[in-house]
Amino acid sequence: MSETLIIGDVRDPHIIAVRESLRRRNRPAYVFSRYDSQCRITISFGIEQRPTISVTAGGASVDCDKISSIWWRPKPFTSFYPSDPERNNAQDFIRREWNHVLGCLPAFFSHAKWINPIDKALVASGKPVGLGLAAQAGFKIPRTAFTNDIQVVSAARENYAVVYKTLHGYLAPDSQTIFTTRIGKDHLLNATEIGIAPAIYQEQIEKLFEVRIYFIHDTVFTIKIDSQGNPSTRQDWREDQYLDIHELIETDPSWKHKVITYSKLSGLAYGAIDAIVTPTGELVFLECNPAGQWLWQEKATGAPIAAAIAQSLSCTRDV
Numbered sequence: 014m015s016e017t018l019i020i021g022d023v024r025d026p027h028i029i030a031v032r033e034s035l036r037r038r039n040r041p042a043y044v045f046s047r048y049d050s051q052c053r054i055t056i057s058f059g060i061e062q063r064p065t066i067s068v069t070a071g072g073a074s075v076d077c078d079k080i081s082s083i084w085w086r087p088k089p090f091t092s093f094y095p096s097d098p099e100r101n102n103a104q105d106f107i108r109r110e111w112n113h114v115l116g117c118l119p120a121f122f123s124h125a126k127w128i129n130p131i132d133k134a135l136v137a138s139g140k141p142v143g144l145g146l147a148a149q150a151g152f153k154i155p156r157t158a159f160t161n162d163i164q165v166v167s168a169a170r171e172n173y174a175v176v177y178k179t180l181h182g183y184l185a186p187d188s189q190t191i192f193t194t195r196i197g198k199d200h201l202l203n204a205t206e207i208g209i210a211p212a213i214y215q216e217q218i219e220k221l222f223e224v225r226i227y228f229i230h231d232t233v234f235t236i237k238i239d240s241q242g243n244p245s246t247r248q249d250w251r252e253d254q255y256l257d258i259h260e261l262i263e264t265d266p267s268w269k270h271k272v273i274t275y276s277k278l279s280g281l282a283y284g285a286i287d288a289i290v291t292p293t294g295e296l297v298f299l300e301c302n303p304a305g306q307w308l309w310q311e312k313a314t315g316a317p318i319a320a321a322i323a324q325s326l327s328c329t330r331d332v
Contacts, residue, residue, distance in 0.1 A: 015081035017042040017326045018122075020115060023049055023071065025088055027308050027319075034323035042326075043070035047087075047111045054114060056121070066121045082126045082326040085134065086304060087115065126282075128229070128325060133280035134303040140180055140213060143279070143301045150275040152288075152298035155216040163204040166214050170196055174217035176248075193249035218289045218297050223250060226264070226286040227307055228272050229321040235264040236310050254309070261314035268296055275301065282325065 017035060021028050023046045035042045045052050051072040057065050068075040094100045119131055137143055141159050148154050156173065158165050159180070169175050175196040183191045195217065200207070223238040239258040240250040246258060264272075272286065285305025289297045311318045 014041065014079065016040070016076070016079045017082045017084065018068070018070070018075065018080045018125075019044045019084045019086065020118070021084070021086035021088060022046050025086065027306070028084075028086060030308060030311075030319040031084065031322050031326070034319045035326065038323060038327050040323070040327045043068075043073060043075050045070040045075075047115070056114070056117065064121070077122070080122060080125050082128070083118070083122055084128050084322065084326055085131055087112075088304070126326075126328075128282040128322065129284075129303050130280060130282070137279040137281055137284070137301065137303050140300060144298070146275055146278050147298040147301070149278055151271045152275070153295060154298050155218050157213060157215045159211055159213055161208045161211045163201065163207045166196065166207060167201050169214060169216075170201065175214050176217045178213040178215060180211065180213060190251075192252050195248065215299075219291055220247075221290050221292045221294070224262075224286075224288050224290060224296075225305075225310065226268065226272055226288065227284070227305075227316070227318055228276050228281075228286070229283050229318070229325050230276065231273050232321045232325075233264045233269050233272050234316045234318060234321070235262050235268065236260065236314055236316060237262045257313070259310050259313040261316045265296075271296075279303075283322065 017040060019028055019032065019042060021044065023029075023044045028044060032042050032044065045054070045068060049071060051069065053067075053069040055065075055067045057067075059065070066077055068077060116131060119127065137146065144154050144157060156169070158169060160166065166175065177194045177196050177200070179191050196214065220241055223240045225236045225238060227234045227236075237260045238246075238250050239260070240246040243253065243256060243258065245253040246256065250258065275286070276282070276284065279301070281301075281303050284301045284303050285307060286301045287299045289299065291297060307316075307318045310316060
């Protein structure tokens, strides 16, 4: 019988949901978590100079030849210790050592279907790459600059409203994060602040509502987000994302065509696309996260995302 290997944290509620869906399909699934002391991996070269790999997940030995699908979801689970920099350095070192070994797994599981292929996810997670792929797929995209040049930002702001976004999620030690921010004149007074690192400076698009579109191969779910009905979510719905503003809607056929085209161009089996629907009904692509969270929207709307991922992991290669 074919089996599934999940690379991630056994405590991740997304993994728990998908694993339960696999169980209902009588699909054996192992979770390999670098945080679990019962997980072991060895890649060895012996006298025959051919590599062998052995994996133990949750205390159980994995028959690597039976693994036909792998869900790659190594979401980080680390703490920050403001008064203990050495501990933070040690955590970072351990993370990099694990990433080095786990990143080699595709060479030893080339026969398996990956959600997502590591190399494809790494490339597509680059925001400039994703925006370019979206344009190729037929999406309308906002005017955008990825830059640390204040002159570029100033010139853009003279022609249209500009918002600032981070290239990566940022969570401060006090659990504060950086949300989408409209660029005002006061921001342009500090060239040093803008010049310290590149960021996303993007045309602000008028919103009727927003959508998050999930794809698992050619299965597509569209969640409408009524972000404009609440002051706290108008600029960035993540600021109050657990409000009752999420609704599963039918995917427009033209949207679905663009989404599937994006999936094929990017090589991604799974993705979470954030987009805006304008007052004229036009869909404007913002970004695609190859590892985007979805469980809270599944619970809010009933969209069967866990089941769709489990279904794909249970089937033969379909991309």
